[in-house]
Amino acid sequence: MQMTLRWYGSRFDTVTLQQIRQIPGVTGVISTLYDTVPGEVWALERILALKKEVEDAGLTLAGIESVNVHDAIKAGLPERDQYIDNYIATLENLGKADIHLVCYNFMPVFDWTRTELARVRPDGSTVLAYTQEAVDRLNPEEMFSSISGDTNGSIMPGWEPERMEHIKELFDMYSTVDDEALFANLKYFLERIMPVCDKYDINMAIHPDDPAWSVFGLPRIIINKTNILRMMKMVDNPHNGVTFCSGSYGTNLENDLPDMIRSLKGRIHFAHVRNLKFNSPTDFEEAAHLSSDGTFDMYEIMLALYDIGFTGPIRPDHGRMIWGEVAMPGYGLYDRALGAAYLNGLWEAIEKSHKSKIKL
Numbered sequence: 001m002q003m004t005l006r007w008y009g010s011r012f013d014t015v016t017l018q019q020i021r022q023i024p025g026v027t028g029v030i031s032t033l034y035d036t037v038p039g040e041v042w043a044l045e046r047i048l049a050l051k052k053e054v055e056d057a058g059l060t061l062a063g064i065e066s067v068n069v070h071d072a073i074k075a076g077l078p079e080r081d082q083y084i085d086n087y088i089a090t091l092e093n094l095g096k097a098d099i100h101l102v103c104y105n106f107m108p109v110f111d112w113t114r115t116e117l118a119r120v121r122p123d124g125s126t127v128l129a130y131t132q133e134a135v136d137r138l139n140p141e142e143m144f145s146s147i148s149g150d151t152n153g154s155i156m157p158g159w160e161p162e163r164m165e166h167i168k169e170l171f172d173m174y175s176t177v178d179d180e181a182l183f184a185n186l187k188y189f190l191e192r193i194m195p196v197c198d199k200y201d202i203n204m205a206i207h208p209d210d211p212a213w214s215v216f217g218l219p220r221i222i223i224n225k226t227n228i229l230r231m232m233k234m235v236d237n238p239h240n241g242v243t244f245c246s247g248s249y250g251t252n253l254e255n256d257l258p259d260m261i262r263s264l265k266g267r268i269h270f271a272h273v274r275n276l277k278f279n280s281p282t283d284f285e286e287a288a289h290l291s292s293d294g295t296f297d298m299y300e301i302m303l304a305l306y307d308i309g310f311t312g313p314i315r316p317d318h319g320r321m322i323w324g325e326v327a328m329p330g331y332g333l334y335d336r337a338l339g340a341a342y343l344n345g346l347w348e349a350i351e352k353s354h355k356s357k358i359k360l
């Protein structure tokens with residue numbers, strides 16, 4: 001595996017590449033052209049400039065998170081072919097820039113959903129949190145305004161104000177799309193992009209829906225083992241793969257995370273590893289990465305990744321806000337650096353104990 005950190009680019013991120021370079025064992029970043037909009041073709045020059053900036057700082061650009069998919073593609077509208085052509089053109093440019101990993105999601109309207117961006121934990125840190133009861137009390141328009149005051153001045157990925165202004169239209173667009181239609185639209189998209197992925201060896205890594213169930217009545221499909229295996233089978237190409245995000249699949253306590261990882265051998269191209277603390281099955285908050293601070297056994301998650309021979313980029317996921325840092329919620333430096341060091345430690349121990357067993 002290669003340990004990385006997500007980085008939004010020098011114009012948008014409070015964390016610098018120089019700081020990331022000093023986290024022991026972090027050798028790359030996962031980045032994006034944050035000011036592009038879904039459906040836009042990414043210019044090769046801009047991709048190469050991003051890559052050069054990262055490499056000049058002594059890091060590698062390990063992949064893109066995300067190239068967002070236009071709603072016309074997800075909703076299966078007649079104009080989707082034009083947007084898929086644009087997506088292919090972006091992939092072509094990424095391939096020419098020698099980039100081989102693209103994370104994306106197929107969630108209608110909202111990306112991830114949280115009801116609080118700064119819940120205070122007993123140690124005084126603040127974290128993102130979710131309560132189903134709070135979602136049930138809100139309508140979607142209120143959802144955006146209820147969290148937009150807590151973003152520390154950042155634009156949250158998937159929650160761009162321009163997009164949220166059109167939220168009613170977005171809901172109308174998906175009014176006839178159920179889970180089956182969404183699966184069919186995803187299949188259509190993947191079948192069209194696989195040739196360019198084959199040509200440039202680009203691994204597409206779908207990010208799970210978060211939380212892993214329907215929110216506001218919208219369809220959600222990338223939520224559990226059954227559905228993700230169905231997706232792998234429906235377009236059976238190794239370039240059709242997965243971002244295994246423990247914090248997103250883990251929102252549903254019925255998902256057995258190590259078992260899911262083992263069932264996806266060869267198809268996990270990217271891993272997001274973080275912990276959640278459940279207060280009830282429908283109320284959770286983002287804990288520190290350490291197993292004992294949350295609900296998940298992080299050792300078992302890393303062991304499963306080791307067992308399947310995972311070699312792709314991995315990153316700590318959302319961190320807590322600690323030590324007075326002011327940053328995009330979930331994306332400060334300090335707690336993600338602690339997360340990276342901890343995950344590296346688990347990996348080293350697993351690797352060495354495995355090798356010592358072989359010697360015996």
Ligand SMILES: [Mn+2]
Pocket residue numbers: 207245247248272317
């Ligand atoms: Mn994730």
